[in-house]
Amino acid sequence: MPEVAIEIVAHEELTSSDLEGLRRLFDAEYLDDFGEWDPDMPYGYAPHAVHVIARRGGGIVGHVGWARRTIAVGGDGIEIGGVGGVLISDVVRGERVGSRLMGAAAESMKVANGVAFGYLGCREEVVSFYASCGWTRISAAERSIDTSGRPREDPPGQPLLILPVEDEIADWPVGAVDLRGRAW
Numbered sequence: 001m002p003e004v005a006i007e008i009v010a011h012e013e014l015t016s017s018d019l020e021g022l023r024r025l026f027d028a029e030y031l032d033d034f035g036e037w038d039p040d041m042p043y044g045y046a047p048h049a050v051h052v053i054a055r056r057g058g059g060i061v062g063h064v065g066w067a068r069r070t071i072a073v074g075g076d077g078i079e080i081g082g083v084g085g086v087l088i089s090d091v092v093r094g095e096r097v098g099s100r101l102m103g104a105a106a107e108s109m110k111v112a113n114g115v116a117f118g119y120l121g122c123r124e125e126v127v128s129f130y131a132s133c134g135w136t137r138i139s140a141a142e143r144s145i146d147t148s149g150r151p152r153e154d155p156p157g158q159p160l161l162i163l164p165v166e167d168e169i170a171d172w173p174v175g176a177v178d179l180r181g182r183a184w
Contacts, residue, residue, distance in 0.1 A: 060089075081105075144182060
């Protein structure tokens, strides 16, 4: 079986073949519930500026996306890499492709310079996966724009995680998080 290769691709450098492979990956998982994947507004979430792609034998078998944004936390501006679009094909589950993708995403944030933390929200059942990749759960209210374009505020308690990139966990400010836009 061919090796899984991990590649970092800027959004504007995605080829038509990349877009088709990503569409197949995402639609295999989400088409019935959310409709077709749109690379510029994936299921109503914020788009990704950087795509971390896992390939095997020419096909795309995994993805993590992220985008840089200055958000507000307790009134302080902080530069984050907002992470979303984490998806692993069934054909490579159990091969640690997800961990490798998350590690490559973290490294790409470091190389980007100026990203203090990675940031993501997720479902409760996948928190342990992100924790195993070095992410730390925080408790904060979160303001954002929802997938339909309306303001949304969630109370503390939903799964929010951060990853120290250039700063330390202790540097994360206390207070409500305002994503200043859509989540990823």
